[in-house]
Amino acid sequence: MKGLEDEQTRKLIQQMGGLLRKIRSEQKLSLEELAEKTGVSKLTLGKIERGETNPTLGVVWKITEGLSIPLTRILVMDDHVDLSRCGEGFMIYGPDQTWRVETVFRNTDGPTMEIYRAFLEPQAMYSPEPHHKGAMEFVTVMRGNISFKVEERVYQLKQFDSIKFEAASKHLYKNIGEEEAVLHVVVRYPS
Incomplete structure (x- = not known):
């Protein structure tokens, strides 16, 4: 494999x-x-x-x-059918390797939406670069407990909780649990 x-x-x-x-x-x-x-x-x-x-x-x-x-x-594979199995997609790592995202579906037609699986090691934090202006980010915790900071407000999210916010906002993910957190992330871009 x-x-x-x-x-x-x-x-x-x-x-x-x-x-x-x-x-x-x-x-x-x-x-x-x-x-x-x-x-x-x-x-x-x-x-x-x-x-x-x-x-x-x-x-x-x-x-x-x-x-x-x-x-x-720019993360596109030339396939007509796109099946996404966890652990088999293209993985991108954060600077300290405690954060990683796996692309779920990709499209070459100028998509307005991206879908990822994200993984954050126990007690680790990740603060991404600001995203595109006008984009919205939707995050659902699939496993674990996350302390999520958007600008100056902090939100506690547990399994199956979701949050939506402007993706250009300064934000930070912190895994406050003892197991790897798994997140489902959707970024929607303005048309």
Whole structure:
């Protein structure tokens, strides 16, 4: 199974690079201009476009924010039917590896919605980069207990509790339990 996962990851990284190059070209941006818009170095952008590196979630957020596109626009596999099994999707890790998101469904037609499974280690925290302006985020706790901070307000969520908020708001996830928390995350972009 590990070989299949490695092959799928390699294929997705190459497709992501090709899509990034295509989108950058459509927007008539040089690598230098994209680096300026995103805060991601020209060298890193070039490696991503050539499929030579698997970027972190923070880097991908910066790129999609700079291009004004949903994250899943560059996380696409060329399949006609998309079946998502937990643990088999494309995984992106936070900086300290205690937070990870797995894409559930991806679409190349400029989707207005993204769906993820997110996992947060016990007692760990994750504060994501600000998301696209006007986007809404919907989070449901599937397993565990989460302390969720949006701007200055803190909410306690337990299994099957949900929260909705503007995704560009500063927010922080904290697993206050002793087991890995599992979340279902939907991001809806403005049309």
